[in-house]
Amino acid sequence: MVVRERKTETRLAVELCGIPLRTPLIPASGTLTKEALGEVEGVYGAMLPKTTTPAPRAGNPPPRVAETYAGMVNSIGLQNPGVERFLEGLDAFDIGLPLFVSAAGDTLEEFGALCERLGADERISAIELNLSCPNVECGGLTFCAGPASVEEVVAVCRRATGKPIFAKLTFEGVVENARAAESAGADALTIMNTIPALTIDAHRREALVRGGLSGPAIKPVALRAVYDVCGAVEVPVIGSGGVTSGIDVAEFMLAGATAVQIGTASFVRDPKEILSELASYLDKVGLDTADLMGALSS
Amino acid sequence: MKFYGVSVEERKASGRYTVLRYRWPGLVEPGQFVMARAVGWPVTLDPFLARPFSFYDHDGEVASLLFEVRGRGTALLDRAHKIEVSAPLGCGFQLGSSSGKAALLGGGVGIAPLKILGRRLTELGVPHDVFLGFADAPTAGAARDFPGAGMATMDGSLGTPGTVLDAVPNLTEYGAVYACGPNPMLAAVKRTVGPDRLCQLSVEERMGCGNGSCNGCAVPVRSGGYVRSCVEGPVFRAEALAW
Ligand SMILES: Cc1cc2nc3c(=O)[nH]c(=O)nc-3n(C[C@H](O)[C@H](O)[C@H](O)COP(=O)(O)OP(=O)(O)OC[C@H]3O[C@@H](n4cnc5c(N)ncnc54)[C@H](O)[C@@H]3O)c2cc1C
Ligand SMILES: Cc1cc2nc3c(=O)[nH]c(=O)nc-3n(C[C@H](O)[C@H](O)[C@H](O)COP(=O)(O)O)c2cc1C
Ligand code: FES
Secondary structure, eight states, X not given: OHHHHXXXXXXXOEEETTEEESSSXXXXXXXXXXXXXXXXXXXXXXXXXXXXXXXXXXXXXXXXXXXXXXXXXXXXXXXXXXXXXXXXXXXXXXSSSOEEEEEOOSSHHHHHHHHHHHHTOTTEEEEEEETTSBOXXXXXXXXXXXXXXXXXXXXXXXXXXXXXXXXXXXXXXXXXXXXXXXXXXXXXXXXXXXXXXXXXXXXXXEEEXXXXXXXXXXXXXXXXXXXHHHXXXXXXXXXXSSOOSHHHHHHHHHTTOSEEEEOTHHHHSOHHHHHHHHHHHHHHHTOOHHHHTTOOOO | OOOEEEEEEEEEXXXXXXXXXXXXXXXXXXXXXXXXXXXXXXXXXXXXXXXXXXXXXXXXXXXXXXXXXXXXXXXHHHHOSEEEEOOOBXXXXXXXXXXXXXXXXXXXXXXXXXXXXXXXXXXXXXXXXXXXXXXXXXXXXXXXXXXTOEEEETTSSSSEESOGGGGOSOGGGOSEEEEEXXXXXXXXXXXXXXXXXXXXXEOOOOOSSSSSSSOOSEEEBTTSSEEETTTTOBEEEGGGBOO
16 A cells, blocks of 8 residues: 555645645634644644734624534624734744735725735735625625625735635625636635624523634534535635534545635644544545545545 | 643532642643633533633642532533643733732632632742632632631621622732632722732633634723733733723
């Protein structure tokens, strides 16, 4: 068995838009802080900090997080120090891996200017567009409210930078939106973000958190979205949503994903375990990660 | 986040609370906390998140937690023989700069960090008094572990009637005040102590991750916006907080 003799390093490696990744795992934006980087050495193939916006954002008042069965609901409100301070602190995320940056704006113009700013920074290998934020010029509908909106914002960002751009889309209308992003020039698609959700504390009779659901609870939904999108576009897809074990990673890659993001799971597990579960799975089936992609037996 | 499986070495009731001990040979600072849960992945899909608890005590080898059973997470912890804990997290009380005698104020289960804090102050030779506030006599049973502490109960059944602040005869004699308890109590402590003395508060905010990654545990600060109580806190200088 030639495959079994190959080093784990090469067996885990994938390539995303021409960028070599040591492992197919990427931290989902907003779920890994620079203070915790020491704990995740060797796990990820690229770095991806929390979304940055043109101006600082204070974020939403607490409570911001609540638990649900197999997941959590968050309403953080894109708290971040704004792009200039973000870039000043960016070296903290340089741990020798390709650096991806997540960007969001309130308007098309902001998205364009932000991509130009980030695109000019040599440390950054690719830009992920967080399109689930509201477009203030469209009555607060999100930028991924429909294919026309997605196409418009991706086109603006495409003109602003030559760096690879990933369009991060939400579940609703995902296949149409994915086609729109691809035709506007996105180099890859991140599928998907959290799902709208609410938690209520019946004992106190109060609404707790109205925000986005993440964690294992949303995995089958994300898997379906990835599978459907992979059948509809040519560009690589990065899976995100509920990935919690090495087997989950394999499932997303079998559904067609090139790389997979770990978010909420990293709050309740050591992501190193996820990588070693993936390695054991590969051993068992005698495959490399690169062979897994879309390799469902029909 | 990395979790370590540890055996519960001892469990005892303390008033209405539970004290649980486990071996932890690493360093622990007073005011630091752990994320803890009953049993490990993948049995933990519900409850999904680990829960934050202040260190109650640590003697260099064995750590203990003091907790109140509130919901499912703590109910499971109350029965578990094996638990999973994170390494110690957050910034604890700053002990160096205290001037003169210190007052340690705890409300309800917020008495937890005062035990390890008192131990450390004694080691440092800092004179201090402990004051505890409880709802009623049964919960006040937890005061047994604090010999010599002043006490108040809200229902007046034991000690001074009222809040922990009512149990302190003369707050002005203390150069430093350390407090932990429900946020309204901490706000009252901040008001009463005023801006001229060192006052450090251990705040309680809901947490997702416990290690700074999720931005969930936001606390409003005077300098504007929010900071994460799990990394920048959970202990803050009173004047830094915007409440
Ligand atoms: C830094 C820090 C240190 C803490 N130290 C201790 C400690 O030493 N001992 C101790 O007993 N508790 C401590 N807590 C609180 C403890 O984390 C909660 O009691 C616990 O999470 C409740 O979990 P549960 O599953 O039992 O309850 P849940 O089922 O999660 O909730 C039960 C009820 O408690 C409320 N609740 C849950 N979490 C909180 C919270 N963080 N603040 C206010 N209300 C809440 C819910 O709204 C609900 O009504 C600390 C919290 C923080 C942030
Ligand atoms: C606390 C928290 C904060 C998040 N912040 C962001 C963010 O700033 N930008 C973004 O694009 N997605 C953000 N997300 C969404 C995640 O990146 C991810 O797409 C989503 O949580 C689903 O994956 P998961 O189930 O693995 O967490 C956040 C999620 C969580 C739980
Ligand atoms: S609990 Fe996640 S940042 Fe503090």
